[in-house]
Amino acid sequence: MAAAPVATEHPESPEEAAELLRTLGEGGRSVRVRGGGTKRTWAAEGEPVALELVTDGLGRVVEHNEGDFTAVLEAGMPLIQAQERFAATGQMFALDPPLGEGDAATLGGVLATADSGPLRHRYGGVRDLIVGITVALSDGSLAKAGGRVIKNVAGYDLGKLFAGSFGTLGLATTVALRLHPRPDETATAWGASADPAALAGAAATLARLPLEADCLDVAWRDDAGHVLVRFGGAAAERQAGAVVGRLRAAGLDDVRASADDEALWAAQRAGQRSGAGAVLKVSGRPADLADVLAAARGAGGSVVGRAALGLHWITLDGDDVPGRVEAVRAALAPRQCTLQDAPASVRAAVRPWGEPDPGALVVMRRVKERFDPARIFSPGSFVGGI
């Protein structure tokens, strides 16, 4: 668990935040950025910081251009508030990560951790959905990249660089988003099996079909699992019904379809987090699914994942979690497994990050040096001690 910071600051505007960072940069005082505080224990503990910068004063909607399906928001805005606002106009930001305790996850926190949910199957991750970004750097500058149109290749794509950077390059103050129509109706088809190979086979079959599904997930817990496929839009129920036969043909049991599907997907999102246990995020390939399920089963863990993307979350709870984390890593190597939620005892025993390509890590260090030469942003918390 990260050490308690000595002080917090709550800048009320991007300019104020940038000015604060200039002062910190000049003084070489380190800072950790905090949004809703729902993912504080992700990443390595790092070096102690002098200050925590909390983004709760950066929660404004700068623009919501309904007709253009874009919005510009300050990064401290809780994602749930942004979604409520978009929903009122029949729109959504097509990113549905678990929102953490009190649904407090902010746009900036989701960006910094590149967290995502089941909708990633169709719409991509945060990197794919942001069209512009403004960042405050340790030299006090406020720099923007991208724009607020959905197609744009002018300048470097710093939005992608900052997505998943865990607040180690600078503070994202403002983010421009591409929005999508919010489907009026959804429906889900799902089937069960106690045979990991059958689940993997069914998921692979669905992934290769041009279904245009919104989500294609898998779940495994207590020696049984499901494959779930969700559709959105006017034809959702018909589309879900049409998949039922395919799930049966793939050998799944207890196949059903329903338009009353919200709880199913809430459970998939919830499966990415754990209060008491440890969660390993697996960056794998679609065809790894059977191996992932086998590794989780071998270690007594549960799984939720994006079947067609090869991204899975394995939760391990109970005794000797560090040993079982390492067992899963060994079973899935060379796939990278990143530790996300984990109690302090596990964090003390297990390295959180996987191993990037050594050559790429050299460039990552140089990126850090250039963007944060004073090394004030969460030093030591990122991959390779960045």
Added chain:
Amino acid sequence: MDGGLSPALLAELRRACGADWVFTQEHQLRTYESDGLLQYHALPAAAVLPGSAEQVQAVVRACARENVPWVARGSGSGLSGGALPITEGVLIVVSRLNRIVEIDRENARICVEPGVTNASVSAAVAPDFFYPPDPSSQIVCSIGGNVAENSGGAHCFKYGFTTNYVCGLEVVLPDGEMVMLGGKELDPPGYDLLGAFVGSEGTLGVATKAWLRVVPVPETVKTLVAFFDSTHAAGEAVGEIVTSGVVPGAIEMMDKLAIEASEQMAHAGYPVGRGAALLVELDGAEDECEARFEEVVRICEQCGSDDVRVARDEAERQLFWKTRKAAFPAMGRISPNYFVQDGVIPRTKLPEVLDRIDELAAEYDMKVANVFHAGDGNLHPLVCYDGAVEGEAERAEELSGKILEACLDAGGSITGEHGVGVDKRRYMPKMFGEPDLAAFQKLRCAFDPSGLANPGKVMPTPRLCGEVPGPYRRHPLEVAGLAERF
């Protein structure tokens, strides 16, 4: 002619690539003096055609050792002068690197070398899969060039751009090191260097292999063309379609002049004289497509179209597309010369920006034809002029620049898919302030502290990297007074 390259460097290039693949004679170099934007031309000191990633690395290493700048070139079909050679530098032509390395249908991935053409990626994974980014030049343009430019295409409103489909790159950095950015898997630990590299216009390194994501071919495709009295009415239809929740595979507009020119070339039976044509394509699941298609037809009619033509078969669909894609080359039939502009606006600003373009055309007494990727607000105004008339080209260029300013005033961008290259450097300060450009430079310096990869592109003025950390050294450009240190 060797442009001042040292004999040692030339010898090393020949050793690396084989003497047959190192060109230094003017008649050999002429082939490469321009990319698709012919108004810019320059001969490199040498052009090399490496046959493997290792040879690319050897060339880049040799250049790094001698502090010689280089430019990577794919098929040379770019439209911003991004592959314009540097007179005192080396041009690295990747067209011999044209192997498909691996097709992994199980994981919906394909690994290709950078000289492979865009269209051959989809061909390699057919019939089950396809590669969605589809720039108009897809028959010739290379994946390496697509990666550099983050190429889009007619279908990117629904499917996204190159950056959404590249999951891994093998890259030779400007210091000659070879690194993997990303891989077959998504979300590798660390910074998303891959995301920063795609679209960096060859200024951060040269890709020698690309792992691409491919997707299942849609069950069905339905295409229509609707004619309207004005671009305003067609623009209103676009707004209605998108707001209704339909996400068309493509939605393309042509104005009166573009219809007239294209029809002369494609003979699709389009009604010359109508104000606008809207091509709408829906693809996806049969049920969903069918339901949505009727909705699109209804919207077009509600917005004033009295002539909606639905493609009855694949041949007719191809004809609709041929007519749309003929718009650029067809301009040659109505004007001796033309400039293609590439600007982006928020889609809802379409009517006011089109009015502004009309005003500008009247003010300059020049014809401007318009074709758009209407869904994402990407405009391609074609400014017609006669190069034989003195001063016309300059006036056309000025008009073209004012159109970009109109796009920026509307909250848009100076380029949606052609890139900044050398052509739009001067507009960068209109879109980005000094702190923004300084942040871009930080990224550039992290990859290329010596400034050897495609210098003089993207950034409005040459900039040098301060050394972090280490002693200060004067860069040759600085010594020559050609650049300042920021």
